[in-house]
Amino acid sequence: MATQHSRSAARIMMAPAVILLLGWMLVPLAMTLLFSFKQYLPLRGGDLGWVGFENYVRFVSSSAFWPSVQATLVIVGGVLAITICFGVLLAMLLDQPFWGQGIVRILVIAPFFVMPTVSALVWKNMFMDPVNGLFAHLWKFFGADPVVWLSEAPLFSIVLIVSWQWLPFATLILLTAIQSLDSEQLEASEMDGAPPLKRFWFIILPHLSRAITVVLLIQTIFLLSIFAEIFVTTQGSFGTRTLTYLIFQRVLESQNVGLGSAGGVYAIILANIVAIFLMRIVGKNLDA
Amino acid sequence: MGRITLDKVVKRFGDVEVIPPLDLTIEDGEFTVFVGPSGCGKSTLLRLIAGLEDVTDGQIRIDGNDATDIPPAKRGLAMVFQSYALYPHMSVRKNIAFPMRMAGIPEDEQKRRIDAAAKALNLTDYLERRPGQLSGGQRQRVAIGRAIVREPAAFLFDEPLSNLDAALRVGMRMEISELHAKLKTTMIYVTHDQVEAMTMADKIVVLRAGYVEQVGSPLELYRAPRNVFVAGFIGSPKMNLIDGAEAAKHDCKTIGVRPEHIAISDSDGQWTGRVGVSEHLGSDTFFHIHDTGLAETITVRADGEVGFRHGDTVYLTPREDSIHRFDEQGLRIA
Numbered sequence A: 001m002a003t004q005h006s007r008s009a010a011r012i013m014m015a016p017a018v019i020l021l022l023g024w025m026l027v028p029l030a031m032t033l034l035f036s037f038k039q040y041l042p043l044r045g046g047d048l049g050w051v052g053f054e055n056y057v058r059f060v061s062s063s064a065f066w067p068s069v070q071a072t073l074v075i076v077g078g079v080l081a082i083t084i085c086f087g088v089l090l091a092m093l094l095d096q097p098f099w100g101q102g103i104v105r106i107l108v109i110a111p112f113f114v115m116p117t118v119s120a121l122v123w124k125n126m127f128m129d130p131v132n133g134l135f136a137h138l139w140k141f142f143g144a145d146p147v148v149w150l151s152e153a154p155l156f157s158i159v160l161i162v163s164w165q166w167l168p169f170a171t172l173i174l175l176t177a178i179q180s181l182d183s184e185q186l187e188a189s190e191m192d193g194a195p196p197l198k199r200f201w202f203i204i205l206p207h208l209s210r211a212i213t214v215v216l217l218i219q220t221i222f223l224l225s226i227f228a229e230i231f232v233t234t235q236g237s238f239g240t241r242t243l244t245y246l247i248f249q250r251v252l253e254s255q256n257v258g259l260g261s262a263g264g265v266y267a268i269i270l271a272n273i274v275a276i277f278l279m280r281i282v283g284k285n286l287d288a
Numbered sequence B: 001m002g003r004i005t006l007d008k009v010v011k012r013f014g015d016v017e018v019i020p021p022l023d024l025t026i027e028d029g030e031f032t033v034f035v036g037p038s039g040c041g042k043s044t045l046l047r048l049i050a051g052l053e054d055v056t057d058g059q060i061r062i063d064g065n066d067a068t069d070i071p072p073a074k075r076g077l078a079m080v081f082q083s084y085a086l087y088p089h090m091s092v093r094k095n096i097a098f099p100m101r102m103a104g105i106p107e108d109e110q111k112r113r114i115d116a117a118a119k120a121l122n123l124t125d126y127l128e129r130r131p132g133q134l135s136g137g138q139r140q141r142v143a144i145g146r147a148i149v150r151e152p153a154a155f156l157f158d159e160p161l162s163n164l165d166a167a168l169r170v171g172m173r174m175e176i177s178e179l180h181a182k183l184k185t186t187m188i189y190v191t192h193d194q195v196e197a198m199t200m201a202d203k204i205v206v207l208r209a210g211y212v213e214q215v216g217s218p219l220e221l222y223r224a225p226r227n228v229f230v231a232g233f234i235g236s237p238k239m240n241l242i243d244g245a246e247a248a249k250h251d252c253k254t255i256g257v258r259p260e261h262i263a264i265s266d267s268d269g270q271w272t273g274r275v276g277v278s279e280h281l282g283s284d285t286f287f288h289i290h291d292t293g294l295a296e297t298i299t300v301r302a303d304g305e306v307g308f309r310h311g312d313t314v315y316l317t318p319r320e321d322s323i324h325r326f327d328e329q330g331l332r333i334a
C-alpha cells in the first residue's frame, strides 16, 4: 500500500504526538505505581518508606471498598441502560423528517457541551431542590410531598444527571448509524411482510449493534471515572461513593497518598479488564 | 394468478407530476419490461404497483381486486431491488427464509422451499455464508431466491442487473428468462437498457416522462415504432432520423432508416458521404458516415469483412420498404 519512504516519513511525523502522549501517560502511571508501594502521608511525616503490598491489602479490606465497587457498577450500568435505550428511540425519532429538524438536532446535542460540574449544579439546585426545585413544584402541584432526591434516591439522582449528559453522545452516534441504513433494506423487509416492530427487531437493531457496542465501550471508559457529579451533589454520602470517589477521599481527605495510589492501580486494572472485554465484542462485531 | 391493471394511476411528489394519468394492463404470466431513459418514472411506477408509494389518484387492481390501499406485504408481490437489499447480518439461508418466517410458514416447509430455491439458483453451497462474502451475481441470485420462496403472484424487478459487469449481465439475463419460462409467473422488469428489454420481454412498455409511448412485443416495437422517440430508443445502433428535403421526398417531416437497412458501396448509391469512425465487432462493422447532407452522421451496419478506411468516399442506399415515416408531431405515418 504505502511505500517504504512514505511509511518512514509518516513515522517521523507522528513521533512528537506519540512521545508526548506516552510521557503524559507513563509519568503519572509510574508515579502512581511508585507511591502505591510506599507509606506516604504528606501532613503526617511525608515519605515513611517502602511497605510492600500493604496498601493494596488495606484498600481492599476496608469496609468502604465493596460498596464503592457496587455503587460504581450501578451508576455505570444504569447510565448505559438509559442512554442506549433512549438514544435508540431519540435517534429513530430524529431520523424522521419534520419541521425544524436542524434546530432540534442542535438542541438535543447541547447538554454534551455543558461542563459536568455545571450540569450537576443545575440539576441539584433547579430541578432536585426539595424546596425550590422544579420537581418539588411539580410534586406539590399534584398534591404530593416533594422528594428529597439527593438523600432519598441518591444513586438514581446521579444516574439521571449523568444520563442527561451522555444521552446526546449516544443519540448522535446512533443517529449517524441509523442514517447509514439502506432504505431499500427496510422496504424489502416491509414487502417481506415484517410489521414495524419486527422491522425494528430484525433489521434496525442488528444494523445498530456495532454503533451500540461503540457507545458502550466509550461511555464505560468515561463513566468509570465520573467525579464532578458526585462531588457537587452528595459528596459520596448515601451510598454514592464510587471507586473513583473513594480514591479521592483516601488521597485528599485522609491525606494517604500511598493508599489512594493502590486504589488507583486497582481502578486501572478494572478499566483495562472492561476495555479488553469490550474490545473483543467490538472486534467480533467488526468481523461480521 | 397475477393480472395487474392500472386504471388512471397518477403520482405526484408535491407539485411535480411524475406519472400523469396512466392506464396499463399486465396479463397473467407475462414478462413485461418497463423501459425508458433515466428519470422517466419507471421505478416510481414499479413502487406504486408494489405499494411502496401511495398513488395520488387512480386505482391499481391485482387479479381484479382493488389493491390501491392494501399494504405492500399483503399484495402478494415480491420485489428484487437494484441494490439487492439483502439483510447483511443474516446468512443466505436466513435471508431466504425471512419472508416465510414473517408469514409463519412451518419450519419443514420453509426448509423444503429453501432447498428447492437454492438448487434452482445454484446457491446450495453458499447457504451458510453472509451476503458480504458473496459475489455480485450470487447476491443477485439470493435476492431472487428470497422472492421465489414467497410464491408471489408477480415478481417486480427494478434494474436488477445494473450493478453487474457486462458478462455476468448476459448470464443473469438468461437465468431470469429461464426462470420465467419455468415458473410462468407474471414478471415486471424495469430497465433503462433497451437491449435487456428486447431480449427478455414478452411485452415492452416504453415510458417517457411518465407517459406510455408505446406498448407491444419487441418485434412490433422494432418494426412499427409509434413515434420518433420509440424509433430512436428501440434498436441498436440507433435508427438514423433524417429531416428536411430527403424527408419531403417521402411526403413527411422525418424519415427513419435503421443502420441494418442501408447498403454501403464504393461505386454507386442514392446518398454520398465520407467514412468517419468504424466500429469493428468481428461479425458486423458499424460505419459512421459524415458529410451526407442528410444528418450529422448516418450509421450503417455492414458485414464484418467490409473494409472502408477513415476518409473514404462511400455510397449509401436505403431499403425502400424499411423506411419509417413520421409527421409533424413525430407520429408514425402508416
Ligand SMILES: Nc1ncnc2c1ncn2[C@@H]1O[C@H](COP(=O)(O)OP(=O)(O)O)[C@@H](O)[C@H]1O
Residues within 6 Å of the ligand: B013, B018, B036, B037, B038, B039, B040, B041, B042, B043, B044, B045
Ligand atoms: N421521493 C421522491 N420525491 C420527489 N421526487 C421524486 C421521488 N422519487 C422520484 N422522484 C422523481 O420522479 C422522477 C422519476 O423517478 P424514477 O421513477 O426513480 O425514475 P427512473 O427509475 O425511471 O430512473 C424523477 O424526476 C425523480 O426526481
Ligand SMILES: [Mg+2]
Residues within 6 Å of the ligand: B042, B043, B044, B159
Ligand atoms: Mg430507477
